[in-house]
Structures are given as structure tokens and as C-alpha cells.
Amino acid sequence: MKQKVTAVFDIGKTNKKFFLFDKKFKEVHKEYISFEEIEDEDGHPTENLPALKKWLKKVFDRILEKKEFNVEAINFSTYGASFVHIDENGKPLTPLYNYTKPLPSNIVDSFFKKYGPKEEFLKTTGCVDLSMLNSGLQLYWLKYSQPEVFSKIKYSLHLPQYLSYVFTGIPLSEYTSIGCHTALWDFGKKDYHDWVYKEGIDKILPPIVSTETSVNMNYNGNRIKIGVGIHDSSAALLPYVRSIKKKFVLVSTGTWSIVFNPFAGDQILDDAFKNDTLNYMRINGRPVRAARIFLGNEYKLQVEKLNKHFGVNDEYHQTVSFDYDTYLEIMKDFKYCFKWESITDDNMPEKTAFYFDKYEHAYHQMMTELVLLQIKCIKEALGSDEIKRIYVDGGFSNNDIYIKLLSHNFNDKKLSTTDASLGSALGAAISISDKKLNSKFLKQNYALKKHVPFIVNG
Structure with a gap:
């Protein structure tokens, strides 16, 4: 009889891991891989997203064919502060920009000129400073430095939700990714910060659901519960x-x-x-x-x-x-x-x-x-x-x-x-x-x- 398991892709900056857990949350299978980084248009190192996507599908399809496991559910845990911007066909429009990439100082200055004072803004959004590590600023940067790319964005998905989207085709947002120093969230209002609405950024952010949400789907002939993904620190x-x-x-x-x-x-x-x-x-x-x-x-x-x-x-x-x-x-x-x-x-x-x-x-x-x-x-x-x-x-x-x-x-x-x-x-x-x-x-x-x-x- 097949063993019932939950599958998890745990994506770190260096190692990409895949686990199967039994009913008691004991690990019954593990494998991992790492990819050479590629470069974005400015020569900054970044995640090899096409290779990652290919690996996810390959590993999961192989596990589904195995005689000993019955995969009932799958979820995704990844590092934060990383967006995948997709067009109306679900195709990524930009590289997965690395959160270590410097944000041009004129972008940060213009942002604070509009939405400062700085200290108040950082406190309200739970951030320590503004850089690419605050993923919301990446959207502001794209809007003003690459307007032609920005205009084609149908949805911007944080990395855990993009991995879920690869399997479900359903674009969603969830709290742990929004809440990890993105500069998007006003912790006092318990809603997106005013700047998100004023810049029209809310239009490309998918509906917010609880992190416990899952989508029941028929995937390659298998009935599987697919999670919406979670930011790794919150998962831990x-x-x-x-x-x-x-x-x-x-x-x-x-x-x-x-x-x-x-x-x-x-x-x-x-x-x-x-x-x-x-x-x-x-x-x-x-x-x-x-x-x-x-x-x-x-x-x-x-x-x-x-x-x-x-x-x-x-x-x-x-x-x-x-x-x-x-x-x-x-x-x-x-x-x-x-x-x-x-x-x-x-x-x-x-x-x-x-x-x-x-x-x-x-x-x-x-x-x-x-x-x-x-x-x-x-x-x-x-x-x-x-x-x-x-x-x-x-x-x-x-x-x-x-x-x-x-x-x-x-x-x-x-x-x-x-x-x-x-x-x-x-x-x-x-x-x-x-x-x-x-x-x-x-x-x-x-x-x-x-x-x-x-x-x-x-």
C-alpha cells in the first residue's frame, strides 16, 4: 500500500531542497540541488528561474510515478523579498532580481520625497531601510525605470506564490510574504500602505488569502491539495x-x-x-x-x-x-x-x-x-x-x-x-x-x- 505523504519544496538561495513528510511529519524522502546563478541585464547575479521551474516539475512528476508514495499535498517555502512579474500569459517579464542588487539612490530619494518622512515610513511598514530587500520598492523602481516592462505586468507574485502558481495557474498573495519587510504593508492599518494605492501597485498584486489556504486540484491525474506557499522565516x-x-x-x-x-x-x-x-x-x-x-x-x-x-x-x-x-x-x-x-x-x-x-x-x-x-x-x-x-x-x-x-x-x-x-x-x-x-x-x-x-x- 502506498504511503500517504506531503511534499515540500524548500528553496534557499544556495540549496533547493525537496522533502516528503509522513502523517507524523517525519521526513521519509529528501533530495536537493543547486544551480549556478545567472546574471540580470545589469550583470548582477540572480536566481536561474527557468532552471528552477524545470527542476520543480521534473522532481514532482517523478515522485508521482513512484509506487511507494501517495502525494496528498504539496507546499512551497522560499526566501523572501523576491518578486516574479508575469504577463497575461503567465510568462516572467524580468529576471528574478536579487535582493542584494543596489536600488538607485534617486529612486529611494524620490520615494521619500513623496511618502516620507523616512523614520515614520520605516516604522509603519516594519522595515529597517529602503533597498531591493524591501520588495515593494522593486515595483516602484520598475514603474519609473522600466515603464514599458511595468505596463505589461499582469501580476507580481512573491517567489513562494509563483512556485504555487507554476502548479495551479492561480495567482494569489498571502500574509507572510507581504509582511516580510516589503514596505508594502501598513501594520497600523492592517492593509496595504497608502503609497501602494496611490501608485496603482495594488492592481498588479493578486488577492490576499490566508497562508493556510490550499487549492484542491487534479494534477496529472492525481487529486492533490496545493498550498499557496510561505516565507521561510515565518515557516520556521x-x-x-x-x-x-x-x-x-x-x-x-x-x-x-x-x-x-x-x-x-x-x-x-x-x-x-x-x-x-x-x-x-x-x-x-x-x-x-x-x-x-x-x-x-x-x-x-x-x-x-x-x-x-x-x-x-x-x-x-x-x-x-x-x-x-x-x-x-x-x-x-x-x-x-x-x-x-x-x-x-x-x-x-x-x-x-x-x-x-x-x-x-x-x-x-x-x-x-x-x-x-x-x-x-x-x-x-x-x-x-x-x-x-x-x-x-x-x-x-x-x-x-x-x-x-x-x-x-x-x-x-x-x-x-x-x-x-x-x-x-x-x-x-x-x-x-x-x-x-x-x-x-x-x-x-x-x-x-x-x-x-x-x-x-x-
């Missing part, structure tokens, strides 16, 4: 929201360390504007307050320097565990030693100074300073909320020093780590499922581990 948050009953923040660590507070509600608009505080949206359109820091990137840069300075191999940092006496020594006469390369901080010195002759000591010092930055970031996401639970997933969840210092500094809260390697893919599967998750879900699927703060003697 979903299993926590669905299975934890009490309020919490999620610290999702990687190149960026992003702290999500799904319980901030309307408080986000009352707080002072901060440079790295932004908003996302949950699948039902409710706001998520988020604060971010370039922690993983900075860690990588500093570890390379430490390795070189002390003449150790590239993997040596992974062997260093928390040492209580070393930490006490650092804290006894604490001073900031590290000058960061990709993070700005008022406390950092003019240049890095090593006061230690041992790698372990310097590494503890670096982690202590990085965790102080992380604490600040968590506090920004918490705002004035009384939240007692912190969950950490991603790369730093396995860093002994990071976890012990975080737990120590938040000793009034319960800190747990999870191994959420399936994060966004699992979230995409859950978003179109009717299944209720219970409190044991994280333990069974995410290797949930609770941490107790260390005790300072004396």
Missing part, C-alpha cells in the same frame, strides 16, 4: 507557534541571528524606531516583532582571525567548551577587546587587542562579547512583553559557550535549544495540514533540550 516559526501554549521568543541563529516575538501585537507601533528591529507576519496576518544581528557572519570573520593569530586549524574552535574559571577571569576586570567588522557597536575598541596567550581564553572573550550583543537583540524583540521562554535553533544552538552564557544572563527565563534542521520545510507542511500539534511535538521532532543556568560562586 510556525511549528513553535502551533505546539507551544505559553508566550515565547525564538532565536533563530545562522549568518543572521533573528529573534522572533510572535506575541508583540500592536506594541510594535508604539515602540521607538530601532535600526535593526523589523516586522514579519504570521500566517493569519498578525504581526511578529523581530530584531536581527549579523552574528554568524561576524563569528566566522573573527574565528578566522583567531585561528591565524594562534596558529590553529580551521576546526579548532569547535573543540572549545565552556570553562567556568576562564569566564570568571574575563568578568573580574571586564573590558571590550574585539573590533567587529560587520557589526557596529558603541562599546567596541578602535582595534582588536588580545590580552591572552591562550586560544581558549581569547575565544571565551569573543563569545562573551558576541553574547552581550545577542542579549541586546533579544531584549529589543521582547520589548515590554513579560515572556518567560526562549528557544534557540540553528548553528549557535550547538555552541556550548553561547548557550551557557545566554542561559546565565537570562536566568529568570526558561531556555531551550532545538535541532530544527527541517525548520522551514516542516513549517510549510504544517501550514496546510489540519493536524493539531501538541506540546510533545518539539521533543519528538526537534530534539528539544532544556538548559539550566550555571551558578556563580561567592
Whole structure:
């Protein structure tokens, strides 16, 4: 008898993954591929959309032919801030512009001249600055720099919804993609910002549906429920929201360390504007307050320097565990030693100074300073909320020093780590499922581990 499964395409910038999950959300099949980037008309690297589309169809059609699986549903999780602009025949009109592509300064200036002041606008739309990372600005840029292309756009679809469209032919919008720093949404009004209507952008944005929406279709002779897609950060948050009953923040660590507070509600608009505080949206359109820091990137840069300075191999940092006496020594006469390369901080010195002759000591010092930055970031996401639970997933969840210092500094809260390697893919599967998750879900699927703060003697 065929096994009933949900299929998920999880599309990252580098790896494109395909999963099959069983009824209990256990992974039963996985494959992945990566494509060489192509260039847009300005020579900027971008996603190879034709190759991606071809791969999606090929993989899915092959899975449908397999004897052992009965695919009941399919959904899509992808990175955000990326639009596919299609004409009346559903054909993409432009490359999938990379969100790292610079936005011409005259476009940004003219936008703020019309719709500023800047700080007020960024706060209202939950953005940290205006660039191509705010996908709504891409539409404004196209309207004024490529009017002939803009005039042919029937619909502009965020990438998760475009992948869904490839299978359904139905153009839709959903909250998590609209709400991820697009500059399109007014979080106070709970509607598109006025500028979207004034520029006529709303006419090319498809109808908004809940992220839990799915379309029942006959696909190649198979009855399949097809999801509308979901933004990967919101997807990664979903299993926590669905299975934890009490309020919490999620610290999702990687190149960026992003702290999500799904319980901030309307408080986000009352707080002072901060440079790295932004908003996302949950699948039902409710706001998520988020604060971010370039922690993983900075860690990588500093570890390379430490390795070189002390003449150790590239993997040596992974062997260093928390040492209580070393930490006490650092804290006894604490001073900031590290000058960061990709993070700005008022406390950092003019240049890095090593006061230690041992790698372990310097590494503890670096982690202590990085965790102080992380604490600040968590506090920004918490705002004035009384939240007692912190969950950490991603790369730093396995860093002994990071976890012990975080737990120590938040000793009034319960800190747990999870191994959420399936994060966004699992979230995409859950978003179109009717299944209720219970409190044991994280333990069974995410290797949930609770941490107790260390005790300072004396």
C-alpha cells in the first residue's frame, strides 16, 4: 500500500531542497540541488528561474510515478523579498532580481520625497531601510525605470506564490510574504500602505488569502491539495507557534541571528524606531516583532582571525567548551577587546587587542562579547512583553559557550535549544495540514533540550 505523504519544496538561495513528510511529519524522502546563478541585464547575479521551474516539475512528476508514495499535498517555502512579474500569459517579464542588487539612490530619494518622512515610513511598514530587500520598492523602481516592462505586468507574485502558481495557474498573495519587510504593508492599518494605492501597485498584486489556504486540484491525474506557499522565516516559526501554549521568543541563529516575538501585537507601533528591529507576519496576518544581528557572519570573520593569530586549524574552535574559571577571569576586570567588522557597536575598541596567550581564553572573550550583543537583540524583540521562554535553533544552538552564557544572563527565563534542521520545510507542511500539534511535538521532532543556568560562586 502506498504511503500517504506531503511534499515540500524548500528553496534557499544556495540549496533547493525537496522533502516528503509522513502523517507524523517525519521526513521519509529528501533530495536537493543547486544551480549556478545567472546574471540580470545589469550583470548582477540572480536566481536561474527557468532552471528552477524545470527542476520543480521534473522532481514532482517523478515522485508521482513512484509506487511507494501517495502525494496528498504539496507546499512551497522560499526566501523572501523576491518578486516574479508575469504577463497575461503567465510568462516572467524580468529576471528574478536579487535582493542584494543596489536600488538607485534617486529612486529611494524620490520615494521619500513623496511618502516620507523616512523614520515614520520605516516604522509603519516594519522595515529597517529602503533597498531591493524591501520588495515593494522593486515595483516602484520598475514603474519609473522600466515603464514599458511595468505596463505589461499582469501580476507580481512573491517567489513562494509563483512556485504555487507554476502548479495551479492561480495567482494569489498571502500574509507572510507581504509582511516580510516589503514596505508594502501598513501594520497600523492592517492593509496595504497608502503609497501602494496611490501608485496603482495594488492592481498588479493578486488577492490576499490566508497562508493556510490550499487549492484542491487534479494534477496529472492525481487529486492533490496545493498550498499557496510561505516565507521561510515565518515557516520556521510556525511549528513553535502551533505546539507551544505559553508566550515565547525564538532565536533563530545562522549568518543572521533573528529573534522572533510572535506575541508583540500592536506594541510594535508604539515602540521607538530601532535600526535593526523589523516586522514579519504570521500566517493569519498578525504581526511578529523581530530584531536581527549579523552574528554568524561576524563569528566566522573573527574565528578566522583567531585561528591565524594562534596558529590553529580551521576546526579548532569547535573543540572549545565552556570553562567556568576562564569566564570568571574575563568578568573580574571586564573590558571590550574585539573590533567587529560587520557589526557596529558603541562599546567596541578602535582595534582588536588580545590580552591572552591562550586560544581558549581569547575565544571565551569573543563569545562573551558576541553574547552581550545577542542579549541586546533579544531584549529589543521582547520589548515590554513579560515572556518567560526562549528557544534557540540553528548553528549557535550547538555552541556550548553561547548557550551557557545566554542561559546565565537570562536566568529568570526558561531556555531551550532545538535541532530544527527541517525548520522551514516542516513549517510549510504544517501550514496546510489540519493536524493539531501538541506540546510533545518539539521533543519528538526537534530534539528539544532544556538548559539550566550555571551558578556563580561567592
